[in-house]
Structure formats: structure tokens, C-alpha cells
Amino acid sequence: MTRTPKISLIKGDGIGIDVAEAALAVTSAALKHSGAVAPNIQEIKAGAGYYAETGRDIEPDGEERAGEADAIFLGAIGLPAIRHKDGTEISPHLRLRDRYQLYAGIRPVKAYPNAPQRLADPRAEGIDMIILRESTEGLFYTAAVHNRAEIVPNVEVRDIMRISRATTEKLHEFAFQLAEKRKERGKSGRLTCVDKANVFTSQAFFRQIFDEVKAAHPTVETSYNYVDAMALDLVRKPWEFDVMVMENMFGDILSDLCGGLVGGMGMAACGEIGDTIGLFQPAHGSAPDIMGQDKANPLAAILSGGLMLDYIGEKTGVGGYEDAGALVDKAVDLGFERNALRPMEFGGDMGTKAVTETVIELLEEVA
Numbered sequence: 583m584t585r586t587p588k589i590s591l592i593k594g595d596g597i598g599i600d601v602a603e604a605a606l607a608v609t610s611a612a613l614k615h616s617g618a619v620a621p622n623i624q625e626i627k628a629g630a631g632y633y634a635e636t637g638r639d640i641e642p643d644g645e646e647r648a649g650e651a652d653a654i655f656l657g658a659i660g661l662p663a664i665r666h667k668d669g670t671e672i673s674p675h676l677r678l679r680d681r682y683q684l685y686a687g688i689r690p691v692k693a694y695p696n697a698p699q700r701l702a703d704p705r706a707e708g709i710d711m712i713i714l715r716e717s718t719e720g721l722f723y724t725a726a727v728h729n730r731a732e733i734v735p736n737v738e739v740r741d742i743m744r745i746s747r748a749t750t751e752k753l754h755e756f757a758f759q760l761a762e763k764r765k766e767r768g769k770s771g772r773l774t775c776v777d778k779a780n781v782f783t784s785q786a787f788f789r790q791i792f793d794e795v796k797a798a799h800p801t802v803e804t805s806y807n808y809v810d811a812m813a814l815d816l817v818r819k820p821w822e823f824d825v826m827v828m829e830n831m832f833g834d835i836l837s838d839l840c841g842g843l844v845g846g847m848g849m850a851a852c853g854e855i856g857d858t859i860g861l862f863q864p865a866h867g868s869a870p871d872i873m874g875q876d877k878a879n880p881l882a883a884i885l886s887g888g889l890m891l892d893y894i895g896e897k898t899g900v901g902g903y904e905d906a907g908a909l910v911d912k913a914v915d916l917g918f919e920r921n922a923l924r925p926m927e928f929g930g931d932m933g934t935k936a937v938t939e940t941v942i943e944l945l946e947e948v949a
């Protein structure tokens with residue numbers, strides 16, 4: 583008997599609530615088309631709004647319950663007006679990354695036809711790459727929610743860039759395997775190690791481990807780029823890159839830059855994978871400037887939902903999930919090809935609901 587996959591759902595704050603609902607509607611339609619069993623979904627309350635009401639950033643036992651599922655789906659968390667006393671924002675999702683060691687943060691960056699090209703060079707139409715952001719340590723190791731920074735009140739605060747062998751070996755192994763898979767699918771499969779090895783010992787260690795892991799993957803073409811030069815190259819010739827692997831903070835910053843290259847944050851999908859569970863969310867935030875107005879582009883969340891279905895299928899072996907993930911991608915591809923997806927984010931005429939309904943209609947065609 584096939585088992586029923588389980589998803590933990592955290593809608594969060596602002597547009598996170600709307601785009602999470604959009605992603606669920608689309609994934610549920612895709613699963614019906616592929617004949618898969620519907621997942622059990624347990625909702626967990628968390629976020630800045632929840633903190634303002636209760637003084638807690640996630641419901642009691644929420645972290646533990648989140649991890650009992652096959653995957654976690656998150657909308658977005660945080661509202662700039664709601665902060666801890668130390669000035670930082672409400673970010674329980676960083677504890678989920680830490681607790682479940684979600685080290686491999688996959689952030690796909692793809693240019694779609696009829697979506698805005700922010701670069702004038704026509705080669706920008708071919709942008710199709712992945713930022714692989716380590717998501718548990720690096721400069722986020724001492725993020726405020728972990729209480730690990732060295733603090734001399736009002737005098738000095740030291741945040742630490744932690745690069746550990748155990749996590750970095752797993753990250754680079756993941757990166758090489760991803761590059762190999764992409765090459766099999768006709769992409770260049772070139773892997774770039776993005777670091778700051780010219781200045782920081784931790785970053786030289788990151789690169790040293792990259793070279794060690796590379797020895798077991800002789801067919802993968804590799805290169806190095808310092809993170810500052812990477813920012814330059816992502817604007818001047820992003821089409822030359824395929825997979826880029828980097829520490830946490832560099833990936834945080836460059837993945838927003840990449841979102842901008844292909845339209846905006848409403849296109850920035852994300853999957854954070856650990857050894858036992860994955861968390862899927864759009865890479866954008868709660869967008870307080872447009873919340874409650876049906877203006878958010880739900881595609882980053884919808885594409886993240888597609889990544890989640892693929893992950894659940896591969897992890898559990900439950901039939902129809904990987905097919906449903908592929909259907910979500912196909913529907914979005916077709917929608918852009920036909921100019922049937924015109925999010926307001928790009929100056930189009932379609933709000934959150936209209937984009938979601940159109941993707942659901944397109945699913946019927948691609949199924």
C-alpha cells in the first residue's frame with residue numbers, strides 16, 4: 583500500500599500567506615493530474631504576526647512537528663516593524679535550517695520568454711543557472727536566533743564565519759552531483775566555486791575542500807570566482823555560469839541579485855535540502871509594500887512547490903509526485919511562451935489570483 587506523504591505548512595506573514603496558498607492550490611491540481619495520492623498537510627503557526635500576538639515566533643512544539651513531515655513549505659516570515667529588543671527581526675525559519683541541517687540551498691535562476699530581460703544583451707535570454715547556497719553555517723552561524731554571537735554589550739559584537747569540514751564536504755558533493763545531473767540534461771554543467779579565499783582562512787578552507795571533492799568528479803568542468811568578481815560577472819555575463827556554490831551570506835546576497843536579473847523576487851524559487859528533510863519557500867520576503875493587494879507574483883512559490891513535489895517523489899518513492907513536479911514546470915514554461923502569465927510585478931495585468939488560476943488551467947493542457 584502506498585503511503586501518504588506529509589507536508590508541514592508555515593504560511594507566515596504578508597504576501598507569504600497568499601503565495602503559500604497559491605502554491606498549495608497549484609501543487610494539489612498537479613497531483614490530481616498525475617494521479618498521485620493527496621498529501622496530508624499540517625499547518626504550523628509562525629512568524630512576526632504570530633510573535634506580536636503571542637510573544638513566540640513559532641507555536642509550541644512547532645519546530646519539532648515541522649520535522650515530522652516529508653517536507654516543509656514556507657510562505658515568508660518577517661515584518662520590518664516587528665523586532666526583537668536587539669533590533670533583529672523574527673526569523674524562526676533560521677532555526678529550522680539549523681535544527682534539520684538544511685545545508686544545500688538550491689536557488690534556480692531562469693529567464694523566461696516574455697518576462698522582462700533586465701540586461702540589454704540578447705544572450706540574457708539564455709540565463710539558466712543555480713545558486714547553491716550553504717544554508718546552516720557560514721556567516722549565518724551566529725545569526726541572532728542562534729544566540730552564538732560574542733557580545734560585549736554596547737561595546738563590541740563579533741559574528742563568526744564558520745566553515746566546517748563536515749558540512750562543506752556534503753555541500754560540495756551535492757554541488758558536483760548537481761552539475762553532473764545538469765550536464766546529462768544538456769546544460770553546460772560547469773561548476774563555479776564562489777569564495778573569498780584571497781582574504782579569509784575560512785574561505786581558503788572552503789576552496790580546499792572543493793578541490794578535494796573535485797578529485798572524485800573529474801568530468802565536471804570547474805572554475806573559481808571571488809565573490810566580488812562574481813557580482814560583477816553576474817551582471818556582465820551571467821549566461822556563462824551554470825552552478826555556483828558558496829557560503830551562506832554570499833548566497834543570500836547573490837540570489838537576490840539573480841532574482842533581479844530574471845524579473846524580480848517573484849521568480850526566485852528555493853529548496854533547502856538536508857539529509858532527512860527539505861524546506862521549500864520562495865526566496866523573497868513578506869513584501870509589506872504590496873501585501874493585502876493581490877499584487878504579489880506567486881510564481882516563485884509555485885515553482886518552489888514544484889521542487890517540493892519532485893523532492894517528495896524522489897525521497898518517498900510515492901508514485902506521481904515527480905511527474906506532478908515536472909507538470910508545474912511545464913505549465914509555467916508554456917504560460918510564459920504564450921505570454922499568458924503577466925504578473926503585476928513586471929508591469930503586467932495579472933494579480934496573485936489570476937496568475938495562480940492561469941497556471942492551474944495550463945496544467946490541464948500539459949498533463
Ligand SMILES: NC(=O)c1ccc[n+]([C@@H]2O[C@H](COP(=O)([O-])OP(=O)(O)OC[C@H]3O[C@@H](n4cnc5c(N)ncnc54)[C@H](O)[C@@H]3O)[C@@H](O)[C@H]2O)c1
Nearest residue numbers: 658659660661662671847848865866867868869878879927
Ligand atoms: N524567506 C523569508 O521568509 C524572507 C526573505 C526575505 C525577507 N524576509 C522578510 O520580509 C520582510 C520584507 O523584506 P524585504 O523588503 O527586504 O524583501 P522582500 O523580498 O519582501 O521585498 C523586496 C522587494 O521585492 C518585491 N517583491 C518580493 N516578492 C515579490 C513577489 N512575490 N511579487 C512581487 N514583488 C515582490 C517587494 O514588493 C519589494 O519591493 C522583512 O521582514 C524581511 O526580514 C523574509
Ligand SMILES: CC(C)[C@H](C(=O)O)[C@@H](O)C(=O)O
Nearest residue numbers: 659660673676834865866867
Ligand atoms: C529573511 C532571511 C532570514 C532570509 C535569509 O537571509 O536567509 C532571506 O533573506 C532569504 O534569502 O531566504
